[in-house]
Amino acid sequence: MVSGASSLGLVRDELFATIEEAEASLEQFIVERNNGSLLQQAVDNLQQVRGTLNLIELTGAELLAQEVLDQATDIPAGVGNERDAQLAALSNALHVLRRYLEGLDAHRQEMPELLLPAINDLRQACKQPPLPESFFFSVRLDQARPRMVPPALDAAAKESEGRRLRQMYQVGLLGYIREQNPAASMKLMGRAMSRLDGLFANEPRGRLCWLGAAAVEALNDGQLLPRKSRKQLFSRIDRELRQMLVNGSYEPPRSLLKELLYLVALSAGRGPLAGEVRELFGITALPFTDHLLEEEYQRLSGPGKAVMRSLSSAIREELASVKDLLDLSERGTLQDDGLTSLHALLGKLSKTLAMVGLSSAGNSLANQLPVVSAWCEGAPVESEQLIALADAVLYVEGMVATLERGERVTTPRVEPEVCTFAQHQLFEARIVVLDEARAGLALAKRAITAYLESSGDRMHLSNVPFSLQAVRGGLWFLGQERAATLVGACADYIQTQMLDTDQMPAEARLEVLADALSSLEYYLEADAGLAQPSVLDLAEESVRALGQEVAA
Structure with a gap:
């Protein structure tokens, strides 16, 4: 028997007509909630839809139809506003089902994962647990892992180290949940899970750390989106880590391992x-x-809403055109039609900026229109006027940068142009200093890795203390005194314990040093000053574990 997407064409017309009838009946019932016959008609149609989908073996579509049918049957006639969310979810689910089947009919490719959001919206509306992302994914979970070299730590030391690494994971997790530089947050989470994996690799409980580390790596390398379900998944891992650290016989739930393996499968990272x-x-x-x-x-549920970012990109393109015309004007090569284009661009931009709430920026351009209009009529282009127009354009560029960074402008603020321009320049300078600081920390980590791989060749570390002291100075400049102190402590440790002595520190100590640098790197990547203070607490704990004194 022909089944699946290939058989949809055999029942297409009748199936779509039945879905449309169900949608119409449900929509009418939402308006006339005392008319139970409308709801019953929708239920009858849904039963037919579900039966047809079962017959042609479209598993995902049948599951969604079954969820819709179950909830439609649960709704009594005469319901009030307390069922609005459930009725809205039903209406949306039918819309998604029809759109999904239309796409399936056109492309003949089943993708039941697309239906999970609609299914889970329905389940949430009636307070049922959501289905996991891996619901339609199959994999064997009983594969054995090759044994690893166990760490030379006793049980108490492993427990202490495990608690510190769990704290590192929590810091990264918090940044990931808040979407504060997810890539940096996942790097910190990944390091914590990898280090935990090294501690417990040969124990049943270590399976969670192993697959967790692989999933975080896949999430980061494959640039998987920070969906709500994934935030909940990695939050669940934190709770499981707590149990794992206090229970030596702990074994992770199979459902959790399947979710982690699904993320590995979904990622294109290598x-x-x-x-x-x-x-x-x-x-x-x-x-x-x-x-x-x-x-x-x-496509199924409607277009995205990243309007402000798209708009800022378009405004930047038009500002670039304005700057090109100003450059030609300064050189004295701008023709009359160029002046007309400049006037039109400025007028268009001023209106656009006013519409998105950047009224002060729009006004600054509008104030220049009479000057440009006079140029169009033959007035000479004075250098002072040209400079004033250029300043206005730079001011607008600084204001538009707020849109580019995704900041919503809710209340128009009128600020002096010179003040806002200066703030924009200060922001740009801050970015440069932070970039240099991140580069310095990354250099230090690479040098330590090379030092370790070369069995203690100090040549790899010769420039590291100097680089870290430069990072320290940059952080002081930014007002990040605590972070600067911790970077300085790392530099001192490298100088005194790695360069000024012939004895190479134990590998475990070098890992702790790397933990400290990774925490500081995360702090900077998450934008120093915006990252949570617990990141620096974590770095300080690692620095103290190295025996370095840090002022309270």
Whole structure:
């Protein structure tokens, strides 16, 4: 028997007509809630839809239809506003089901994962637990991992180190949940999970750390989106870590391991951990990517809403055209039609800026229109006027940068142009200093790795203390005294314990040093001053573990 997407064409017309009838009946019932016959008609149609989908074996679509049917049957006639969310979810689910089947009819490719958001919206409306992302994913979970070299630590030391690494994971997790530089947050989470994996690799409980580290690596390398379900998943891992650290016989739930393996399968990243897991579990590439799923989600449920970012990009392009025309004017090569274009661009931009709430920026350009209009009529272009117009354009560019950074402008603020321009320049300077600081920390980490791999060749570290002291100075300049002090402590440790002595520190000590530098690097990547103070607490704890004194 022909089944699946290939058989949809056989029942297409009748199926779509039945879905449309169900939608119409449900929509009418939402208006006339005392008319139970409308709801019953919708239920009858839904039963027919579900039966048809079962017959042609469209599993995902049938599951959504079953969820819709169950909830429609649960709604009594005469319901009040307390069921509005459930009725809205039902209406949306039918819309998604029809759009999904239309796409399936056109492309003949099943992708039931697309229906999970609608299914979970329905389940949430009636307070049922959501289905996991991996619901339609299959994998064997009983693959054994090759044994690793165990760490030379006793149980108490492992427990103490485990608690510190869990704190590192929590710091990264908090940044990931808040979407404060997710890439940097995941790097910190990944380091914590990898280090925990090294502690417990040969124990059953270590399986959570192993697959967790691979999933975080896949999430970061594959640039998977920070969905709510994934934030909940990694929050659940933190709770499991708490149990793991106090229970030596702990074994992670199989459902959790399946979720982690699904993320590894979904990611296109090719990191070493994820690659090892894919090979061991025989995971093949999925026929879709996370971003393709997101695009299809949008197609099914409506367009995205990143209007302000798109608008800022368009404004920047027009500002670039204005600056090109000003450059020609300064050189004396701008023709009359160029002046006309300049006037039109300034007028258009001033109106656009006013519409998005940047009234002061719009006014600054509008104030220049009479001057440009006079140029169009033959008045000479005075250098003072040209400078004033250029200043206005730079001021607007600084204001538009707030849109580019994703900051919503809720209340128009009128500020002196010179003040806002100066703030923009200060912001740009701050970015440069932070970039240099991040580069210095990254250099130090690479040098320590080379030092370790070369069995203690101090040549690799010769410039590291100087680089870290430069980072320290930059952080002092930014007013980040505590971070600067911690960077200085790391520099002192490298100088006194690695350069000024012939004895190479134990590898475990070098890992702690790397933990401190990773925490500081995360603090900077998450934008120093905006990251939570606990990041510096974590770095300070690592520095103290190295025996370095840090002022309270």
